[in-house]
Amino acid sequence: MRDETLGFWVPDRPEGVAELFAMAGFPWWIAGGYAIELAVGCELRPHGDLDVLVLRRDQALVRTVLAYWDLYVADPPGQGKLRPWRPGEILQQPLHDIWCRRAPEAAWSVQLMLDEAEGTQWVSRRAPEIRLPIDRLGWTSDTGIPYLAPEVQLLYKAKATRDRDETDFEAVLPLLDALARTWLVDAIKVIAPTHPWLSRLLPVSRI
Template identity: 35%
Template sequence: MARVDAAWYVTAGWALDLFQGRQTRDHDDIEIAVPAHGFPDVRRALSEFELYAIEDGLAHPLTPETLAISHQTWVREPATGLWRLDVLREPWDGNTWIFRRDSRIRLPRTRVIAYTEDGIPYAHPEIALLYKAKAVREKDEDDFAAVLPLLGPSRRNWLAKALTLVHPDHRWLEALRAGSTDTAAR
């Protein structure tokens, strides 16, 4: 990905681990996000791989038509058939990120992408958690419980406001507002 000029960044569980500075659990895959307009750059950098658009859990060969119906691309190594990467194409307006599930939620790039000491770009934890909040699984609850104590008040408040917009009855809201890690209301 060093050859990619687009503002790509690690997201989901790995982003939360990068924020914490350690691997906290096993991960099924590596997910990165990229502004949708920067995807051609990613596609060129991954030209030796097979790319598939994902819709409803099904992989479709990447064509202009399948790109239009999906925001997600899986990357497969041809020699082994192994899936190597999950690329999420996200809406951006210039340097402003737009939450794919609710366009009222927007942030400048500096509030979306952080960097490790080694220069690896990753989604700020509140961004990764906002996406994880859609369909909470056990690993998402564990990720939330691990990260919440590390979030300062401004991050907790931002996530609470965003969740209130998209999931007004979400079980994480009470813990975010209290600043605690108690998610017993699961």
């Protein structure tokens, strides 16, 4: 649940983000529950925010696109505290969570997540041994909106699974091919080796 003392949320839509980043010149992906909905092609549930993932190395370009927005970084992460993301500031690990609104008096509408990369490889910020070629990190919707591949989004959801994450898992599981399932099993075993999704993803003999 969102802490209302930090301000209220009226999340943008993926289509709005796609318009905003249309000429961005760097890779970006819709993340979170909206990514699952883009994969399955239908709405599954209400959303309290809208997540967009970008690579940390592209953060200066992100600042250019959002030059006139009001941007705050969660510092320290996960502690319910925000501070302004200062112009020209390069955010280092572990800072990765940026709240975005069009003006100080506006609602928060986009949550940016910074992730790591080495060369052509995406690197999980939670466990650097978990990697994936960047060109496999996302899918593209029928309307041209990039979004995180379902197996990557499910990995994020596996750390502390909630009811809505179970809904997302059930909806997108039939879309995962053998390669995606194998990667997801191996990745979940790194962060949550007893997670109940493991037995659903591959035969017991593989686990």
